Amino acid sequence: MSSSPSSLSSFGPNPRAEAPAAGPAPAHPLICYRGVNKSFGSKVVLQDIDLEVYAGETLVILGRSGSGKTVMTSMLVGLNQPDSGSITVGAQEIREFQSDKDWRDLRLQTGYLFQGSALYDSMTVGENVAFPMVQHTPWSQEEIARRVHEKLSQVGLAETEAMEPSELSGGMLRRAALARSLALDPQIIIYDEPTAGLDPITGDEIGNLISRLQKTLKVTSIVVTHDLRLTALVADRLTLLYQGHMVFLGTYEEFLQSSHPEVRRFLHDPLEEKPE
């Protein structure tokens, strides 16, 4: 039997999935940040953030180390709470969540590829991918085995199911972690620095995979990175975080043309360490 976890609620229509062949679908916001603020002690990390992420798009969040990219995305799975403002996912205002169940239901619909995400060393690659299904679904062993194979095939790792994580290359490990994030058929995938530490060719493979998954699975993706090469490959739109603010929002082509001083600095040297 193949079914989604029973607790999943619908986010409503995905315009990209339902778009007629001719002409682009109208933008339909799936995730909305409104006036979001976040500080840690006296350190202001996010200030008055307003952002809509459209259903079916890939939105890239760029910014230097410490600019708040992980804090911003981790709010979507409850790992950080905003101090003020509103965040909605579909029809749900996450600041009004009352119970662990509310968060659990949202997390089941959200694949989160954590920064530096690692597989469990004590499990095979296949067992790693099966883990969320064993934890969160009533699916039979046969169903889980079928899905493990499907998810590993989607990331081009069908042959690695019985291998130990220690036998995989850095790029393969990243793809296996992505297969695990896909385990529960999420509608949203958050990638935190998916190419960090990878050489440019392996990074391009990951970028192409992100694009392919977006097109085939019709997911909504948020990609956190400072990798411009990846951004050029995957971004429908991108934003740049700087000193707590979104100083740019638009397409990659518009980013290249922007005269904002921080955009120019970032394009010149995305890794430059600057005090935030």
Ligand SMILES: Nc1ncnc2c1ncn2[C@@H]1O[C@H](COP(=O)(O)OP(=O)(O)OP(=O)(O)O)[C@@H](O)[C@H]1O
């Ligand atoms: N739990 C926490 N307690 C205190 N400060 C925190 C906490 N989490 C994040 N911060 C601070 O918030 C700021 C933003 O952190 P964040 O992890 O979002 O940066 P980032 O843009 O993801 O950086 P990187 O590219 O290095 O991953 C940093 O100054 C960080 O030290």
Ligand SMILES: [Mg+2]
């Ligand atoms: Mg980070």
